[in-house]
Amino acid sequence: MVKAVRNRSMWKASEVSDLKKRLLPMLGHTSGKRSAMTCALKCDNACAKGVCNTSDNNYFRDIVSAEFSRRNMLGVSGAGMVALMFGGGAAAASGSAAGLAPAAKKGFGSGNASKLKFAGIDGVANTVDDVVVPKGYNWEPVIRWGDPLFHDSAEFDPENQTPESQAGQFGYNCDYLDIIEIQGSNGKRGVLFSNHEYTNENIMFPPDMDISQVRKTAMAAHGLSVVEVERKGKGQPWKYVRGAKLNRRFLMDTEYELTGPAAGSDLLKTKADASGRVVLGTQNNCAGGTTPWGTILSGEENFNQYFKVSAPTDEQRRYGLTNTNPSRGWHVEEPRFDTDTPDGKNEDNRFGWIVEVDPFDPTSTPRKHTALGRFKHEGANVTIAKSGHAVSYSGDDERFDYLYKFVSKDTYREGDKKHNMSLLTEGDLYVASFSGNSPANQIDGSGVLPSDGAFDGVGHWIQLTRNNESLVPDMEVDQVLVYTRLAADKMGATKMDRPEDVEINPVNGKIYVACTNNINRTAAQADEPNPRANNRHGHIVEMTETGDQTSTQFAWKLLLVAGDPEMDESVYFNGYPADQVQPLSCPDNLAFDSAGNLWISTDGQPGTIQRNDALYRVTMEGPEMGKVEQFMAVPIDAETCGPVIHDEDGLVFVAVQHPGEDGSWDKQRSLFPDYLPAGTPSGKGGLPRPAVIQMFKGKNGFVGR
Numbered sequence: 001m002v003k004a005v006r007n008r009s010m011w012k013a014s015e016v017s018d019l020k021k022r023l024l025p026m027l028g029h030t031s032g033k034r035s036a037m038t039c040a041l042k043c044d045n046a047c048a049k050g051v052c053n054t055s056d057n058n059y060f061r062d063i064v065s066a067e068f069s070r071r072n073m074l075g076v077s078g079a080g081m082v083a084l085m086f087g088g089g090a091a092a093a094s095g096s097a098a099g100l101a102p103a104a105k106k107g108f109g110s111g112n113a114s115k116l117k118f119a120g121i122d123g124v125a126n127t128v129d130d131v132v133v134p135k136g137y138n139w140e141p142v143i144r145w146g147d148p149l150f151h152d153s154a155e156f157d158p159e160n161q162t163p164e165s166q167a168g169q170f171g172y173n174c175d176y177l178d179i180i181e182i183q184g185s186n187g188k189r190g191v192l193f194s195n196h197e198y199t200n201e202n203i204m205f206p207p208d209m210d211i212s213q214v215r216k217t218a219m220a221a222h223g224l225s226v227v228e229v230e231r232k233g234k235g236q237p238w239k240y241v242r243g244a245k246l247n248r249r250f251l252m253d254t255e256y257e258l259t260g261p262a263a264g265s266d267l268l269k270t271k272a273d274a275s276g277r278v279v280l281g282t283q284n285n286c287a288g289g290t291t292p293w294g295t296i297l298s299g300e301e302n303f304n305q306y307f308k309v310s311a312p313t314d315e316q317r318r319y320g321l322t323n324t325n326p327s328r329g330w331h332v333e334e335p336r337f338d339t340d341t342p343d344g345k346n347e348d349n350r351f352g353w354i355v356e357v358d359p360f361d362p363t364s365t366p367r368k369h370t371a372l373g374r375f376k377h378e379g380a381n382v383t384i385a386k387s388g389h390a391v392s393y394s395g396d397d398e399r400f401d402y403l404y405k406f407v408s409k410d411t412y413r414e415g416d417k418k419h420n421m422s423l424l425t426e427g428d429l430y431v432a433s434f435s436g437n438s439p440a441n442q443i444d445g446s447g448v449l450p451s452d453g454a455f456d457g458v459g460h461w462i463q464l465t466r467n468n469e470s471l472v473p474d475m476e477v478d479q480v481l482v483y484t485r486l487a488a489d490k491m492g493a494t495k496m497d498r499p500e501d502v503e504i505n506p507v508n509g510k511i512y513v514a515c516t517n518n519i520n521r522t523a524a525q526a527d528e529p530n531p532r533a534n535n536r537h538g539h540i541v542e543m544t545e546t547g548d549q550t551s552t553q554f555a556w557k558l559l560l561v562a563g564d565p566e567m568d569e570s571v572y573f574n575g576y577p578a579d580q581v582q583p584l585s586c587p588d589n590l591a592f593d594s595a596g597n598l599w600i601s602t603d604g605q606p607g608t609i610q611r612n613d614a615l616y617r618v619t620m621e622g623p624e625m626g627k628v629e630q631f632m633a634v635p636i637d638a639e640t641c642g643p644v645i646h647d648e649d650g651l652v653f654v655a656v657q658h659p660g661e662d663g664s665w666d667k668q669r670s671l672f673p674d675y676l677p678a679g680t681p682s683g684k685g686g687l688p689r690p691a692v693i694q695m696f697k698g699k700n701g702f703v704g705r
């Protein structure tokens with residue numbers, strides 16, 4: 001392990017500033033996994049509140065008989081259901097090679113064929129304020145919070161940020177990330193997309209800044225960014241281009257078009273938008289995906305925390321809308337965020353969607369696709385099934401919530417972008433039901449493998465809509481799509497341990513689901529796909545669709561059960577010797593390299609294994625299958641987001657989110673990425689700046705800009 005030597009700050013405790021007190025009435029709570037600041041600002045203390053899913057939709061071990069009675073409604077034959085219940089279909093399902101992406105036919109080659117060679121680093125203590133990369137690698141930022149995007153943008157001035165200056169600059173807390181080469185540029189020009197999930201007001205703004213200015217500036221630091229990047233040629237690092245023609249910020253007053261069967265529904269009409277078809281802004285965008293037709297999808301996640309609600313309805317409660325005093329105070333600035341006012345009625349229903357953006361057309365109207373359902377979307381990823389249909393997978397990141405997929409009605413046409421951009425507007429929405437194949441008494445919540453040596457089984461996709469019509473009893477299609485969680489409750493979906501990123505391996509066509517953790521699951525609630533009580537470390541599910549990805553049946557197994565193997569005997573990495581794997585906890589975002597190896601970024605390791613969050617590669621084929629190597633670690637308090645692996649180009653990218661977030665304006669904990677001398681006042685740049693960074697082979701020791 002080699003660390004660049006730089007100035008760093010390592011205060012042990014943060015000081016609660018006046019601003020923090022004003023913004024964070026819930027401060028002091030912590031779930032035990034993450035910092036109090038993350039809990040308060042990222043997901044509105046979700047862990048401190050009751051579980052949203054109070055449905056009597058049972059856990060698997062309780063539902064065998066109920067499944068049989070439902071089989072006709074779900075379209076599963078008697079024989080198929082027997083296979084689902086007792087695992088008889090698993091071998092056939094997992095052995096099917098049909099429906100693989102074209103690349104799958106190339107196979108893996110020998111062993112770990114990744115083009116990125118590196119010696120894995122050790123875990124990095126959770127007090128280190130550094131980016132740590134392997135020996136022989138270097139890193140540098142591509143773009144940072146506050147970097148000006150346009151010629152007329154104001155320069156970053158942390159002491160005097162305003163809504164207007166922020167609107168022309170890269171936003172805060174970048175999460176989803178992609179860098180796409182522009183065709184015909186010979187690898188010298190590209191476009192970078194990132195979203196901005198939330199803000200850390202406590203370290204962003206001076207405590208004496210006017211509170212209204214704080215709120216509005218933080219609002220402008222949310223949203224999305226598109227930025228052109230350039231470089232000398234392939235294999236070289238990128239730099240962002242100020243004033244480039246594709247550069248764009250998506251702000252809270254940007255118009256989004258609602259598409260699909262719920263567009264125009266009464267549930268989506270507001271005082272300001274009687275059509276129910278035009279929404280201003282996007283909130284709390286977390287992960288995302290890049291479509292085969294070159295657009296970007298972005299998931300609206302913990303939108304509930306921005307809305308004031310005094311007397312939540314059952315539907316609002318199911319979406320976590322219980323906070324009567326949103327800490328960011330947007331409802332004070334814009335009444336539409338106060339659902340108790342006429343302006344706010346139904347406004348909350350207009351968030352929680354998958355957003356689609358065309359980064360190559362700066363005049364295009366971004367869209368929110370109702371056909372994909374409304375929940376706390378981590379992200380969405382699309383593959384084209386062998387049948388030609390676009391299939392999108394999406395996790396609902398909440399304890400005991402569900403995994404969804406959408407299958408387009410129409411099929412993909414190579415090169416016809418206009419047509420392909422219609423694919424997510426009409427089709428079928430499904431939610432997953434998992435069944436284990438081991439006896440229930442062997443799934444005791446300890447995480448110890450059952451006697452058949454695997455947490456595995458089969459499952460089926462429960463259909464909620466067909467060609468934009470409801471298949472859920474007593475719910476119209478707009479209700480199914482606006483209140484998707486309630487529809488899935490009714491239909492008996494499997495409660496998962498916070499499904500985050502869902503990615504399709506481009507080499508083997510299988511689906512990988514990161515279940516990040518769930519400390520609320522009890523031993524009695526453990527089931528084979530979620531086998532641990534008090535699941536602090538999370539796990540990854542591998543799913544093999546029967547036939548192509550439009551299938552309603554699948555086989556599954558847990559690829560890994562995360563944690564520190566020295567402290568937890570349930571840690572399992574695809575059969576690789578547990579004493580030889582790196583500790584890894586709280587998998588969040590997933591990515592693949594060109595050889596189909598899985599890359600995992602984490603969110604929460606400082607609180608669970610006392611290490612900074614990190615990026616790992618898992619070998620997926622050959623004698624070292626299951627081997628975990630750590631590629632990098634992010635600085636203190638930060639989360640590793642949006643990994644992009646361009647191994648053929650020798651580049652790895654991550655979005656470094658919320659570095660130093662437990663600090664205060666007067667006592668910052670991180671100086672990433674500029675690392676100005678310790679003691680530099682925050683107003684003069686002595687503060688952390690969330691940033692997209694790139695890592696590449698080179699001399700260690702990057703020292704700021």
Ligand code: FEO
Pocket residue numbers: 197286287301378397500
């Ligand atoms: Fe924003 Fe599910 O993490």
Ligand code: CA
Pocket residue numbers: 436437438450452453454455456457528
């Ligand atoms: Ca089993």
Ligand code: CA
Pocket residue numbers: 286287378500588589603
């Ligand atoms: Ca995430």
